[in-house]
Amino acid sequence: MKVPKAALVCVGSELLSGQVNTHQAWLSVRLRRAGFDLTGEASVPDDPKAIRAALKHALSEADVVIACGGLGPTFDDITREAACAALDRSLTFDPRLWKVIRARFARYRMSVPEENKRQAMRISGAEILANTAGSAPGQLLRARGRTMILLPGPPSEMYPMFEAVLPRLVRLHARRVHPASFSVRLSGVPESIADERLDAVRARWPEARFTILASGGEVSFHATVLSKSAASAGATRARLRADIMGAVGEFAHGEGDVTLEEALGKRLKERRRTLAVAESCTGGLLGSRVTSVAGSSSYFLGGIISYANAVKIRRLGVPARLLDRHGAVSAQCASAMARGVRRATGADIGVAVTGVAGPGGGTKKKPVGLVFLAVCGPQRAERTRRLEIHGPRATVRDRAVTAALRLTFDALGP
Amino acid sequence: MKVPKAALVCVGSELLSGQVNTHQAWLSVRLRRAGFDLTGEASVPDDPKAIRAALKHALSEADVVIACGGLGPTFDDITREAACAALDRSLTFDPRLWKVIRARFARYRMSVPEENKRQAMRISGAEILANTAGSAPGQLLRARGRTMILLPGPPSEMYPMFEAVLPRLVRLHARRVHPASFSVRLSGVPESIADERLDAVRARWPEARFTILASGGEVSFHATVLSKSAASAGATRARLRADIMGAVGEFAHGEGDVTLEEALGKRLKERRRTLAVAESCTGGLLGSRVTSVAGSSSYFLGGIISYANAVKIRRLGVPARLLDRHGAVSAQCASAMARGVRRATGADIGVAVTGVAGPGGGTKKKPVGLVFLAVCGPQRAERTRRLEIHGPRATVRDRAVTAALRLTFDALGP
Numbered sequence: 124m125k126v127p128k129a130a131l132v133c134v135g136s137e138l139l140s141g142q143v144n145t146h147q148a149w150l151s152v153r154l155r156r157a158g159f160d161l162t163g164e165a166s167v168p169d170d171p172k173a174i175r176a177a178l179k180h181a182l183s184e185a186d187v188v189i190a191c192g193g194l195g196p197t198f199d200d201i202t203r204e205a206a207c208a209a210l211d212r213s214l215t216f217d218p219r220l221w222k223v224i225r226a227r228f229a230r231y232r233m234s235v236p237e238e239n240k241r242q243a244m245r246i247s248g249a250e251i252l253a254n255t256a257g258s259a260p261g262q263l264l265r266a267r268g269r270t271m272i273l274l275p276g277p278p279s280e281m282y283p284m285f286e287a288v289l290p291r292l293v294r295l296h297a298r299r300v301h302p303a304s305f306s307v308r309l310s311g312v313p314e315s316i317a318d319e320r321l322d323a324v325r326a327r328w329p330e331a332r333f334t335i336l337a338s339g340g341e342v343s344f345h346a347t348v349l350s351k352s353a354a355s356a357g358a359t360r361a362r363l364r365a366d367i368m369g370a371v372g373e374f375a376h377g378e379g380d381v382t383l384e385e386a387l388g389k390r391l392k393e394r395r396r397t398l399a400v401a402e403s404c405t406g407g408l409l410g411s412r413v414t415s416v417a418g419s420s421s422y423f424l425g426g427i428i429s430y431a432n433a434v435k436i437r438r439l440g441v442p443a444r445l446l447d448r449h450g451a452v453s454a455q456c457a458s459a460m461a462r463g464v465r466r467a468t469g470a471d472i473g474v475a476v477t478g479v480a481g482p483g484g485g486t487k488k489k490p491v492g493l494v495f496l497a498v499c500g501p502q503r504a505e506r507t508r509r510l511e512i513h514g515p516r517a518t519v520r521d522r523a524v525t526a527a528l529r530l531t532f533d534a535l536g537p
Numbered sequence: 538m539k540v541p542k543a544a545l546v547c548v549g550s551e552l553l554s555g556q557v558n559t560h561q562a563w564l565s566v567r568l569r570r571a572g573f574d575l576t577g578e579a580s581v582p583d584d585p586k587a588i589r590a591a592l593k594h595a596l597s598e599a600d601v602v603i604a605c606g607g608l609g610p611t612f613d614d615i616t617r618e619a620a621c622a623a624l625d626r627s628l629t630f631d632p633r634l635w636k637v638i639r640a641r642f643a644r645y646r647m648s649v650p651e652e653n654k655r656q657a658m659r660i661s662g663a664e665i666l667a668n669t670a671g672s673a674p675g676q677l678l679r680a681r682g683r684t685m686i687l688l689p690g691p692p693s694e695m696y697p698m699f700e701a702v703l704p705r706l707v708r709l710h711a712r713r714v715h716p717a718s719f720s721v722r723l724s725g726v727p728e729s730i731a732d733e734r735l736d737a738v739r740a741r742w743p744e745a746r747f748t749i750l751a752s753g754g755e756v757s758f759h760a761t762v763l764s765k766s767a768a769s770a771g772a773t774r775a776r777l778r779a780d781i782m783g784a785v786g787e788f789a790h791g792e793g794d795v796t797l798e799e800a801l802g803k804r805l806k807e808r809r810r811t812l813a814v815a816e817s818c819t820g821g822l823l824g825s826r827v828t829s830v831a832g833s834s835s836y837f838l839g840g841i842i843s844y845a846n847a848v849k850i851r852r853l854g855v856p857a858r859l860l861d862r863h864g865a866v867s868a869q870c871a872s873a874m875a876r877g878v879r880r881a882t883g884a885d886i887g888v889a890v891t892g893v894a895g896p897g898g899g900t901k902k903k904p905v906g907l908v909f910l911a912v913c914g915p916q917r918a919e920r921t922r923r924l925e926i927h928g929p930r931a932t933v934r935d936r937a938v939t940a941a942l943r944l945t946f947d948a949l950g951p
Contacts, residue, residue: 137748137750138561138578139561139565139575139576139577139578140565140566140569140575140748140750140759141562141565141566141748141750141757141759142562142750143557143559143561143562144558144561144562145557147552147553147558147580148555148556148557148558151553151554151555152554152555155554161553161554162553162582162587163553163579163580163581163582163587163591164552164553164579164580165577165578165579165580166561166577166578166579167577168576168577173576173577177577180594334550334551334554334555336551336554336555336556343555345554345555400821400842402821402824404828405825405828406821406824406825406827406828406829406833406837407814407816407820407821407822407823407824407825407827407828407840407842408821408822408824408825408828409821410816410820410821410822410824410825410842410844411819411820411821411822411824411825411934413820413821414818414819414820414821414822414844414894415820415930415931415934417894417895417896417897417930418897419820419844420844420845420898423820423844423845424844424845424847424848425841425842425843425844425845425848425852426821426841426842426844427839427840427841427842427852428814428821428824428839428840428841428842429839430824430828430833430834430837430838430839430840431834431837431838431839431882433838433882433883434838434839434882437881437882438839438841438852438881438882467851467852468845468847468848468851468852469847480828481831482831483831483832484834514693515693516829516831517829520825520829
């Protein structure tokens with residue numbers, strides 16, 4: 124089966140002067156699941172020739188061309204004009220579109236700047252894509268069996284517009300493609316081990332496309348296989364899922380795009396348990412990850428950041444003689460911290476991290492990257508873990524937090 | 538004066554399947570400062586035709602082509618072969634290169650897999666760029682007055698190799714360009730206001746190139762102007778700096794790439810003051826930002842994450858009647874938290890954040906995005922601040938933390 128191709132053109136000089144472009148990562152996963160392959164991306168400055176050339180090249184290579192950015196009201200927003208040049212179309216003022224834009228401004232009790240009239244220019248033959256979060260309308264064009272969509276640059280406007288137009292792209296280009304997709308997120312396992320376990324799965328599904336991505340101690344694995352019919356896609360996905368989960372299920376914290384902190388939050392809620400954190404080398408990063416989840420106040424009580432030893436002693440009740448004997452970077456100290464924060468906050472579960480984040484502070488016996496974790500509770504159960512993490516300070520901290528979240532997730536039982 | 542152009546080609550199917558590409562943001566700033574303009578970027582999958590086409594296109598447009606990725610040892614690492622095809626060169630095994638690779642493995646007491654031999658293949662006429670952090674050597678090629686460099690994909694290997702080769706690129710292509718660059722980081726000011734203030738600067742330097750980027754409540758501003766000679770570049774930079782600082786100096790926390798948390802750390806060290814944090818809605822993010830700086834243990838003692846009100850009362854000594862009367866999201870509560878954490882840790886300065894991060898939990902009187910900050914000390918001085926932040930949960934938390942860091946920075950005096 125031929126997989127329809129998509130190509131991305133990102134327009135904006137800021138993308139070539141220091142701004143990180145996250146569009147291609149976001150779009151690629153959604154395109155894959157819908158049955159498309161993202162086969163290329165280009166970033167071009169706000170220059171008419173460069174935009175036109177990139178659009179033409181993309182049209183020569185892909186069934187669907189997605190252009191993001193350059194739909195604003197100012198003089199350097201020229202994607203509309205460049206698309207006209209690439210497709211040999213004309214641009215005309217659309218009074219109905221202008222009315223929509225004016226109505227949007229009126230809703231916010233603002234007067235419409237004259238320059239916003241540029242946003243009411245419609246490419247001949249284009250369908251308008253409504254913008255639910257901003258004033259720049261999108262446009263959809265059909266040409267020689269291909270489709271080009273112009274989307275605004277800001278993610279808050281681009282994301283909903285893309286989600287809304289995706290079913291239409293599928294009807295136009297991927298109707299005979301029946302993707303069966305399964306994604307799973309793993310933690311507590313190195314990427315290399317997960318990858319090795321998944322080798323056999325890949326061998327059994329030669330026609331599938333797989334992606335494995337590792338970041339901060341988590342591994343995300345996507346698989347898409349094309350099914351023969353819409354009817355069989357469900358069964359195909361179930362087989363794919365069973366095969367993948369058979370290989371790496373023990374490391375899975377969730378399916379789809381669920382983060383480890385979301386999975387932990389869900390489990391805490393289900394078990395009606397509360398959590399508190401005690402952090403040394405991570406300095407608050409663990410609490411920050413836990414509370415990045417909306418609604419975390421229903422299970423997270425708080426914590427103690429005990430960066431200095433005096434805080435470990437005074438606020439967590441870690442015995443001074445324990446610190447003298449074993450040092451702050453030790454399983455004993457992690458345990459005492461976990462117990463201490465449980466006591467200090469009244470939480471059902473206390474989790475602690477202590478280690479050497481680096482780059483300084485390492486010794487032969489306690490090198491940079493050595494981290495101890497402890498989870499105390501529910502009831503009096505206790506677990507500790509020793510990690511040796513290689514990498515710069517940020518990597519050590521990120522992976523220590525991921526491991527702590529995973530240890531807590533496991534402590535709550537399956 | 539003609540500004541030499543650089544084009545970037547990022548190789549790797551993972552870049553088209555969900556991995557965020559940060560190379561172009563990182564490289565563009567460094568290229569600009571060295572006198573180059575990054576005029577385009579393309580991401581291509583591990584496909585020989587696609588890589589070759591992208592390299593050829595880049596060579597037709599730019600003086601310097603930077604290719605990142607695809608230099609690993611496995612079958613899908615084919616950038617070397619694609620570069621040969623694009624430049625009509627051949628690839629030969631280089632025994633000296635192989636010796637270097639074997640020595641690297643020997644240092645780590647590992648045996649060299651046979652497939653790593655691919656990394657000892659040198660393109661005819663190429664200079665080898667040493668890899669200080671991995672086994673993939675880079676290559677530099679000259680062709681028809683242009684330069685192509687092949688760099689490894691992982692940032693930990695690419696960054697040092699690029700820094701090492703940059704002076705050579707300057708000698709080859711930007712010798713007659715004398716960039717005078719000045720970068721400054723601002724906080725405590727909305728991007729729109731900073732932008733407006735810089736309008737006059739832009740008008741006075743019509744030949745300069747400016748970039749303004751806002752992220753998480755910080756604004757970074759880069760300016761590069763080409764000077765007539767190497768001798769005059771220093772004076773030009775001084776004038777550029779004076780002009781920019783005259784416009785936005787009051788908001789600057791540092792020059793170059795210094796982060797707000799680094800600037801705060803530096804000031805705390807200079808003043809010999811210690812810091813502690815009390816966090817509600819940010820759940821540890823403030824502590825995490827403070828401790829992302831290496832060496833922060835010399836001024837950061839720790840903190841209390843008081844997500845639940847009981848923790849505010851028991852661990853920070855916030856009076857229950859204060860919470861009853863004013864609520865947890867109030868200037869009064871922020872003050873009490875800041876005072877409380879100062880007492881609890883013995884720090885010279887306590888800083889507190891409390892607010893409604895959303896998306897739930899907002900009321901008419903206390904909407905989502907309402908945040909109160911307080912700084913207590915040094916001595917008994919106290920400052921509070923009220924913020925109304927628009928945006929999703931992550932935005933509210935990021936900006937609240939940036940504002941808290943800035944408030945503390947200011948409290949330490951100029």
